Amino acid sequence: MSLEPIAFAGLAVVLLASALAVVLTKNLFHSVLYLALTLVGTAGIFLTLDAEFLAAVQVLLYAGGVVTIVVFAIVVTERLVGDRITQTSRHLVSGGVAALALLAVLLVFLRSVPLPATRPAMTGDLTRAIGVAVLTRWVLPFELLGVLFVTGLLGAIYFARPDE
Amino acid sequence: MGLHPYLALAAALFSIGLFGVISRRNTIGILLGIELMLNAVNINLVAFARFTGAVAGMVFTVFTISITVAEVALGLAIVILIFRVRHTVIADHLDLLRG
Numbered sequence: 001m002s003l004e005p006i007a008f009a010g011l012a013v014v015l016l017a018s019a020l021a022v023v024l025t026k027n028l029f030h031s032v033l034y035l036a037l038t039l040v041g042t043a044g045i046f047l048t049l050d051a052e053f054l055a056a057v058q059v060l061l062y063a064g065g066v067v068t069i070v071v072f073a074i075v076v077t078e079r080l081v082g083d084r085i086t087q088t089s090r091h092l093v094s095g096g097v098a099a100l101a102l103l104a105v106l107l108v109f110l111r112s113v114p115l116p117a118t119r120p121a122m123t124g125d126l127t128r129a130i131g132v133a134v135l136t137r138w139v140l141p142f143e144l145l146g147v148l149f150v151t152g153l154l155g156a157i158y159f160a161r162p163d164e
Numbered sequence: 165m166g167l168h169p170y171l172a173l174a175a176a177l178f179s180i181g182l183f184g185v186i187s188r189r190n191t192i193g194i195l196l197g198i199e200l201m202l203n204a205v206n207i208n209l210v211a212f213a214r215f216t217g218a219v220a221g222m223v224f225t226v227f228t229i230s231i232t233v234a235e236v237a238l239g240l241a242i243v244i245l246i247f248r249v250r251h252t253v254i255a256d257h258l259d260l261l262r263g
Contacts, residue, residue: 005165012173019177019200023184028193035196038177042203045170049214054225058206061229066199066236073192073240077247090256095186099179106175110168117166120217129219130226138223145230152234159241 008048015041032070039063053127170211177204191243191253195236202232 018041021034039062046055134142177200184197206225213221247253 008165008169012169015173016176016180019180022196022200023180023187023193028190031193031196035199038200039203042207045173045207046210049170049210051210051214051222051225054210054222054229057226057229061233062203065233069236069240070192070196073243076244077192077253090189091187095183098186099183102182103175103179106179107172110171110175115167115171116215119215123217126219126222130222133219133223134226138220138227141227145227148231149234152238156237156241159238159245 004048008045011041011044011048015045028074029071032067032074035070036063036067039067050122050126053130167211167215170207174204174207174211177201177207189254189256191246191255191258192240194255195239195243199232199236202228 015038018034018037022031022038025031025034040059043055043058043063046052046058181197181200181202181204184200185194186197188194188197206228209221209225209228213219213225243253246258250258252258
């Protein structure tokens with residue numbers, strides 16, 4: 001009996017519960033905190049897949065960066081205390097039907113396709129392999145990513161500039 | 165343990181994110197739903213990469229994570245800009261383009 005299914009089951013429960021809390025909780029600030037829990041749980045899933053580097057990236061960029069940015073946006077657009085931070089939902093029924101229908105279709109499709117039941121043995125350092133791949137085979141997308149970041153940062157600064 | 169549980173978990177997360185996108189009225193809440201959906205995609209990419217032994221999926225995950233961060237930064241900049249102009253972030257009130 002290996003430890004991996006137990007770890008996966010625990011992480012899956014945490015992930016699904018916190019993801020549901022993200023979309024259902026009334027308080028937008030709590031929503032973001034549950035999102036942080038979901039993102040950290042995803043990093044745990046990456047760990048069960050032997051992707052330590054991606055788990056670190058996930059925690060650093062997602063759980064650190066995204067959550068911080070979203071909290072800033074909430075602080076700017078809402079008052080942290082008071083009634084305004086509570087958010088209402090609409091289309092609960094139609095949203096639930098659409099989401100459940102999508103889930104059903106995906107699960108039925110998953111049942112019908114044969115997929116590898118065992119993972120190949122780890123060969124070498126996965127982090128090193130990712131680094132080599134990024135800087136050789138995928139170097140052009142990697143450089144374009146830098147362009148995207150510069151463009152995005154300039155755009156964000158342009159949007160956020162003070163009014164003349 | 166096979167690949168199926170990972171894909172099923174990602175499918176469930178994606179559906180929850182879709183529900184959030186549809187049902188939330190606050191623009192920031194909609195963005196959080198989109199985050200959940202992108203996160204589910206990342207789980208899929210990493211799981212496939214690990215089970216097929218191809219490192220390309222992991223590389224793509226690095227790209228999608230980075231692009232998502234840029235997307236969130238820009239999206240929230242737009243949200244803040246809309247809030248300054250219209251004094252609301254409720255998506256239903258932003259009907260400027262409705263004919």
